[in-house]
Amino acid sequence: MGKGRAPCCDKSQVKRGPWSPAEDLRLITFIQKNGHDNWRALPKQAGLMRCGKSCRLRWINYLRPDLKRGNFTQEEEDTIIKLHEMLGNRWSAIAARLPGRTDNEIKNVWHTHLKKRLKQSQNQATTATASPNEPGRQFMINVSKYSNKKKDDIAHDMVKEQDPVNHIVRSESTSESSDMSSSVTTADNNSSATNSNTCMKMESSMSSDNFLEIDDNFWSEVLSADNSGMVGDLSSATVDSQIQFPATSAIEPVRGCSSNLYDNMDYWYNLFTRSAGELLELPEI
DNA sequence: AATCACAGCAACCGCGCACGT
């Protein structure tokens, strides 16, 4: 190459900073009509003075109709903490297991709330459980040396095998349209892709007469929307694709392990050796 | 009332990967 990476766009020609409602509207309308096959070309086609990256980010993190928005529930926060123990800062992998939440959102919540909360609870735990020889406390499976994909596999297997029944990507369409018919897929490390594909399929299958109606009330409705973040036709159009996960109590690989885990140490051992090919640190029982 | 400090969050940046040619 030699010339280095070409910039994603001509920065002097693009608008930056916060998005205006008009820009949002333009992006939503364009994507609902045409999908987003090519982010780089999209701004020009949509008549937006933004770079493709910015459009993609805005859509994924804010405008996508299947976003939950609103505060995280206690269960969601617990899930994030547990998945973070397994996956580390792999926000997209964590987000793939939290339907309606984005990696950016999770990352922010982690840095602003959960890290502190975890620190507090860990401090409490260390003062409360002073015995260094307590069985099981040192149990630690180190997956850091595996590739990201492999770590995803491991984490996924941990979830799936604990509750193979619920661990599915389910798309229960409430629409009459056969184009938006349900699909059931076992969730794998592509669950986010599966989910977005489902979403895209819905979008691309929407005929012009079931486009979201955006009128003068739209933005005031958006602003006043409840925690679901969904407004009128928007929710009924695309929100039905969800990933179901087992109770978070089933995912306790490291600290604060559930009795479930230690009761099934052989199970975990087998699972990890099968999933990862090796177990780096044997559980201390 | 004004100022400062901090938290929260949206948006940006640069890198690595996947894929097409």
Next chain:
DNA sequence: TACGTGCGCGGTTGCTGTGAT
């Protein structure tokens, strides 16, 4: 196989709102 291109990811920045002084 090498290279170019686009996308997605994780880290970081900077703006805004809010509480403390």
